């Protein structure tokens with residue numbers, strides 16, 4: 001293949017060359033006396049990405065969905081009441097899992113394009129004076145609709161009601177790209193995975209848990225059955241730098257390098273970069289005269305944009321055209337958005353020039369599929385925005401980029 005296919009789906013994301021090379025190594029002995037020297041610092045450095053003040057991080061050989069299941073089975077009991085909201089395919093699937101694991105879900109069904117309903121949460125929590133609700137769930141970044149929610153606001157609702165429920169957050173498409181302050185926001189379980197902000201292949205379920213969640217795990221009566229995801233088994237071996245079963249050593253080697261890259265760029269700089277890239281994409285969408293699924297600016301996601309195609313245009317056709325004619329993968333419209341929406345993933349290892357390529361492909365594919373798009377309108381608006389807001393100088397290339405091997 002002469003040219004790599006261009007990947008702009010919201011996970012898996014593009015893998016930096018340094019990360020890919022770090023995973024290209026012979027198999028190693030995961031019980032060697034040297035292994036903990038490698039693993040223990042990985043656990044510590046992950047805590048910084050989640051901005052934890054206590055607790056620990058578990059790394060499972062699974063996808064993010066496994067970390068969802070781990071959070072539930074380790075901290076809750078069958079029949080427990082939990083508060084959840086549903087406003088896109090991922091929040092919908094987490095609700096489905098909770099119900100199938102035997103939790104009683106108090107559900108806020110929200111319009112797709114909106115996010116976690118803070119006022120409703122505050123109201124429900126204030127009325128729950130008997131503290132029957134054991135956990136409150138929030139999807140930080142709904143990848144299906146490109147909606148980010150206010151996790152600090154959920155913490156405020158809990159505190160205002162003096163409610164002791166655990167706070168469970170899905171950060172699969174936010175952690176490492178959008179600010180996640182577990183310590184400050186009192187998040188008890190934060191779910192993530194390797195193939196989004198961590199810029200790795202799929203295969204690691206990463207779950208960060210607070211001390212409060214670990215205590216809940218210890219004192220739990222009527223605990224759920226668990227084995228593969230058991231905190232207890234993990235802790236026993238993790239404390240020594242090992243795992244209860246074979247870890248995905250190559251992926252963790254890659255994670256080491258991606259953590260080095262994150263540290264080298266600086267996590268706050270990463271958030272700024274994502275905001276700037278997303279703003280450029282939104283400038284293009286405006287210029288095309290298209291609408292985001294996210295209903296208001298407060299819901300705008302800096303990691304993924306879900307975009308309605310114009311009336312009379314089939315989004316599936318746009319995706320196929322981008323794929324076959326322009327060698328570019330965009331995200332599909334999930335569930336009820338299928339056919340009406342396409343998504344641009346703008347998270348992980350990318351810069352404005354890569355993203356410019358994606359916008360170029362979108363513009364052509366839209367036009368090819370019959371949209372009344374003026375060539376150069378969206379790409380021009382993004383270029384205008386990127387050139388105006390660039391902070392790089394001719395000599396600051398690597399430092400500002402952060403994508404060089406640390």
Ligand SMILES: *Cc1c(COP(=O)(O)O)cnc(C)c1O
Pocket residue numbers: 011063064065066090139141142143170171172173193202
């Ligand atoms: C990708 C994603 C998941 C699912 O993760 P898998 O790794 O596919 O299991 C869950 N929640 C959100 C918000 C996601 O973006």
